Amino acid sequence: MNIGIVGCGNISETYFECQKIFNNFKIVACADINNEAAFNAASKYNVKALSVDEILENNEIDLIINLTIPAAHKEIITKSLLNGKHCFSEKPLAMNFEEGLEIQKLADEKGLYVGCAPDTFLGAAGQRARKLIEDNKIGKIVLGTFNLMSHGMEHWHPNPDFFFKPGAGPVFDVGVYYITQLVNLIGSVKQINAISGTATNERTITSQPRYGDKIKVETPTTLMGSLEFQNNAKVQFFCTWDVWKNNHSTIELYGLDGSMIVPDPNFFSGDLLISQKDSDWETINNDNMLLGIPNKSDGEGNKKANYRGIGLSEMIDSISNKRKARCSLELSLHVLEIMDGIIKSAEENKSYLLTTTPNQPEILTEEEIKDLKI
Numbered sequence: 001m002n003i004g005i006v007g008c009g010n011i012s013e014t015y016f017e018c019q020k021i022f023n024n025f026k027i028v029a030c031a032d033i034n035n036e037a038a039f040n041a042a043s044k045y046n047v048k049a050l051s052v053d054e055i056l057e058n059n060e061i062d063l064i065i066n067l068t069i070p071a072a073h074k075e076i077i078t079k080s081l082l083n084g085k086h087c088f089s090e091k092p093l094a095m096n097f098e099e100g101l102e103i104q105k106l107a108d109e110k111g112l113y114v115g116c117a118p119d120t121f122l123g124a125a126g127q128r129a130r131k132l133i134e135d136n137k138i139g140k141i142v143l144g145t146f147n148l149m150s151h152g153m154e155h156w157h158p159n160p161d162f163f164f165k166p167g168a169g170p171v172f173d174v175g176v177y178y179i180t181q182l183v184n185l186i187g188s189v190k191q192i193n194a195i196s197g198t199a200t201n202e203r204t205i206t207s208q209p210r211y212g213d214k215i216k217v218e219t220p221t222t223l224m225g226s227l228e229f230q231n232n233a234k235v236q237f238f239c240t241w242d243v244w245k246n247n248h249s250t251i252e253l254y255g256l257d258g259s260m261i262v263p264d265p266n267f268f269s270g271d272l273l274i275s276q277k278d279s280d281w282e283t284i285n286n287d288n289m290l291l292g293i294p295n296k297s298d299g300e301g302n303k304k305a306n307y308r309g310i311g312l313s314e315m316i317d318s319i320s321n322k323r324k325a326r327c328s329l330e331l332s333l334h335v336l337e338i339m340d341g342i343i344k345s346a347e348e349n350k351s352y353l354l355t356t357t358p359n360q361p362e363i364l365t366e367e368e369i370k371d372l373k374i
Contacts, residue, residue, distance in 0.1 A: 119311025123268025124292025
């Protein structure tokens, strides 16, 4: 399948590189509102540099990868669909749930696929944890926690402004990985209760090239509360960019017969910890799974599994075989409603009841992955 990329920022390199891993697509063109960024990417990866309108209207392109800022996600997805193209977008699907519903309506009308990151839940850790839960290794999940705690993005990202605008913040930008993983592991959410806060109304950039510049904070930087799932499991969450250090696990799940610690859902692998009733913790390493094999350096000399693009590749396979994709519009719309519901619950100081109830995505088998990899 021929693909065009819209948005040639930092994340675009990941998608250009992933075509070396997966076998069912080819990136043929790229575009950006910054012409220089598009030409630089085109030159590096030997593809055509087009304007945004040109790439959306190009009849040789079947699918658009949308890597624009969150505020532009709905616009680019909509234009892709109106031009008869499938679309796979970076997260979040849109700025709010209402925009997501409009995307769903148009995609249904056009009979086209829309998929959305994150796809890390398809990695070795997420799929192994899901299989263990389905095999009843810790019994029915009744409780859980997830903790996303750091001090934000302004100390490393070259242009971090958008992280602190509506449609971003810790829940929309990073919490999406945790929430998607939890829906993969437990199922859909039915009710949310949340509170929010902002430690400071201004942030100072300490990365280059804009060291010392000030950023206005326009969205909450701390959100806390609980998610109640359709199976009645309750998960407490703490999402913040106002903490320098902490010692919390990322995701812990508690079943009737044991407990599980799931590694950081930003990544495709990592060790699972599992304990049955009052037994000691058992470490389960996932490096031997196809999407757990360390294949990329993290910049500090450590090898990690990075298979971003599996969601895109699996969606393309789903299009070819006329079945629902794992990173489906239904899943991403539900995750969007959860994130939007967290914000609304905190703003309105009341429970938010969800309206979407997708099924859990199917487990992605090693055999299926083998068919997609080069």
